[in-house]
Amino acid sequence: MTRIETDLCILGGGSGGLAIAAGAAQMGAEVVLLEGHKMGGDCLNYGCVPSKALLAEGKRARAGQEVAFKRAKDHVADVIATIEPHDSVERFEGLGVRVIREYGRFISPTEVQAGDTVIAARRFVIATGSGPLVPPIDGIEDVTVHTNETIFELQERPEHLLVIGGGPIGMEMAQAHRRLGCKVTVIEGAKALGKDDPDLAAIVLDKLRGEGIEIIEGAQARQVSQADGRITVHTDQGAVTGSHLLMAVGRKVNVAGLDLDAAGVDWDKSGVKVSDTLRSTSNRRVYAVGDAAGGMQFTHVAGYHAGIVIRSALLGLPAKQTTRHIPWTTYTDPEMAQVGLTEVQARETHGDRLEVAEAEFAGNDRAVAEGKTTGRIKIMVVRGRPVGATIVGPMAGELIAMWAMAIANKLKMSAISNTVLPYPTFSEINKRAAGNYFAPRLFESDTVKRVVRLVQKYLP
Known part of the structure; x- marks a missing residue:
């Protein structure tokens, strides 16, 4: 049996685990990464990457190109193979990470065993992700x-x-x-x-x-x-x-085989029980990120969690997670994207203070030019600040970025309406929605009209 002592031991080589390993190693920490299956985790091998590659082939077929089913699957494999080196063992070993190709399980609050190796670490990160749920349907x-x-x-x-x-x-x-x-x-x-x-x-x-x-x-x-x-x-x-x-x-979180009880880590079927700092509520040496943390199951959330852990575990800085600014996209055609509260959630939370600003893609000149006018944007606004945005239409996953930034940085709607955007672009739908929020205040206000008439009367 080999024994290793290290600063950080990461269980899982998916998006969150790899992001932490790369950052920590490059910042000078000693890092051990445990992965018993495929580097890159679900996102690279079974999720985000292959699904978007297959959707891309479907779009080509929809556009009239002849796409054989096998060729579509070959494209999926080629895309994965192209991205794989970025998540490879060789790359991470080159960054200074010690990669052990075994699954890990806790044998004490301060130790994990992986194969014939025992790792004692100052901090552990559970980044084991999730897998597909197959419910117990009869037959x-x-x-x-x-x-x-x-x-x-x-x-x-x-x-x-x-x-x-x-x-x-x-x-x-x-x-x-x-x-x-x-x-x-x-x-x-x-x-x-x-x-x-x-x-x-x-x-x-x-x-x-x-x-x-x-x-x-x-x-x-x-x-x-x-x-x-x-x-x-x-x-x-x-x-x-x-x-x-x-x-x-749906999906089930991969934590059952980690022997978390041996580490004194509280958990249930939704994942490790963590505070808003992503630390285990029962063992402060242990963090959990991504799906293993029991929250929103998105690759970009795991990456966001990685930044929180790096600030906390490596730099000793205060860092807490929040979900109010986390966007997500359904990559159908048309795409559907969301950040913050939906209209229903916003009404439940804010009641009569909520205002909803909308715009149709049919009023966007770029959408008209490309014949992609199916879609709408809806912005939930409270006291002049967006608290949620929903977009259905072409490039919705790209367009939601402006609202994710606005919500994350607590910007006002005026920050969007004051932004000058190139014409014609789909992104103008964001500014149109912001303009529609201000329109009643400018064009339906008797006070504004009186001020304009006075200015016109007396302005030299």
């Missing part, structure tokens, strides 16, 4: 079930893909496969895209249905069966039969 163990960890390996095009789950992952994969020539049925137990603004989500769902995707809502999957190469999902609204099944109902 599920007898059926070939795909998740985001296997769907990208399919080389032959599914004739009819059944998707259980109408959230972002389910809807993205539904549209990508439909555009690549598959028949697609989405089965959702409640409301598709139910966590998003219902008015703007309806725009996305109408587009998906218009492309031929069947979306069955309020249909809880009760049983699944497989016979003669066909899979049937039995729901409250009847049965649906297809050739392949994709499970996209």
Whole structure:
């Protein structure tokens, strides 16, 4: 048995773990990184990267290019291979990180064992991410079930893909496969895209249905069966039969195998119990980041968490997390992006103080020029400051950045309206929404009109 003593031991080589390892090593800390599976974690190998690559191929097919299903999957593999070196063992060893290709588990509050190595560290970071959830539906163990960890390996095009789950992952994969020539049925137990603004989500769902995707809502999957190469999902609204099944109902946090009890770390099925400093509430030597911290499950949140841990664990500076400025995007076509509060949440929180400013993409000249006028922006404003923004339309994931910055830095709506943007660009939709917030104050105010008449009367 080998024993190592180090400053920082990181369990998990996904987005959050790699960001901390790189930063800490370059700042002079001794770092050990444990990863028993693939470097880069879910995002690179099974999530963000392959899904966006497949969506890109779907867009090419939608634009009229001939895209074979196998070629689309080859593109996915090529994209992963291109990015892999950035997350590789070789790169991190070059930065001074000691990488051990084993899973780690705690054997005491101050020690982790990985294979035949025991690591004693001043601080530990749990960055083990999450994996796809396959719920215990009757018959599920007898059926070939795909998740985001296997769907990208399919080389032959599914004739009819059944998707259980109408959230972002389910809807993205539904549209990508439909555009690549598959028949697609989405089965959702409640409301598709139910966590998003219902008015703007309806725009996305109408587009998906218009492309031929069947979306069955309020249909809880009760049983699944497989016979003669066909899979049937039995729901409250009847049965649906297809050739392949994709499970996209959520994710489970990867903390159960870490022996956290041996470390005195409190946890449950949602993750490690942490304070707003991302420190374990029961063992101050231990931090958790990303999905393992039990909050929002996005790659960019793990990166954000990494910065908090670096400031706290390495520099001893106070640092706390907040979620009010965290954006996210559903990469359907049109895209849907959100930051801060939705309209429903803002009304519950702020009541009559809330004002909502909106603008349509149909009024954006760049959108008109490119024939991409489906979409809308909605800004939730309280006392002159944005507290939330929802965008559905072309490049929504890019356009939300301005509002994420505004909310993070507590800017006023005037900061957006005063910004000069190039014409014609999609980004002008942001300024249009800000202008629509101020319009009633300028154009419907009797006081403003009286002032203008006085100025015009007496100004030399």
